[in-house]
Amino acid sequence: MVFGGDHTITAPLVEAYDEPIDIxxxxxxxxxxxxxEDMKYSHSNPIKRISELENVNNITQIGIRGFTGYxxxxxxxxxxxxxxxxxxDVIKNGTSWVLNQIPKSDNIYVKFDIDVIDPSIAPGTGTPEPGGLNYIQMxxxxxxxxxxxxxxxxxIxxxxxxxxxxxxxxxxASRIVFDFLGSIF
Ligand SMILES: [Mn+2]
Known part of the structure; x- marks a missing residue:
């Protein structure tokens, strides 16, 4: 478990695994x-960099929205x-439907950007967007x-x-960590 600040950090973390992995x-x-070329790694491209890694299979991206994408x-x-x-999709179809869209995997790596949560309950982030997930969905x-x-x-x-x-x-964020670890153990 690694607590980032800026999520530039995620691509090197995934690269460190020497086994097939799903994101x-x-x-x-x-x-x-x-x-x-002079800014190959930044907070706007960790998934692009991860998609270039040979050990990465499926990538599932959940909570996508907002004005900032091209x-x-x-x-x-x-x-x-x-x-x-x-x-x-999450709000319309529910979380059970979302879980059904995630493929089964031997090795799962989770990249969790706090801005997936609605800024009404998670305002402390650099690029907030309305229309995010609530705590129960998360x-x-x-x-x-x-x-x-x-x-x-x-x-995270x-x-x-x-x-x-x-x-x-x-x-x-710390509550989500406790929930996550609790569910595994
Ligand atoms: Mn983000």
Missing amino acids: VHFDTHLDFVDGT KSNYEEALNYGSNIITAA KNLITQLHLKGEIKGIN VEVNPLFDVAETTFLL
């Missing part, structure tokens, strides 16, 4: 911006074969992930205390 990615953003990145993620589940998803296969790791990113209100966001 479950909770985020507002696809993180599929390619970046430039159409070309969306198309690139689809062309790669990313399984994109929007926040609207809890249902995160505590049943282990039923899909062995959890190999989780990386983008909690920013400078933007937080009454410590709401970091308390929520």
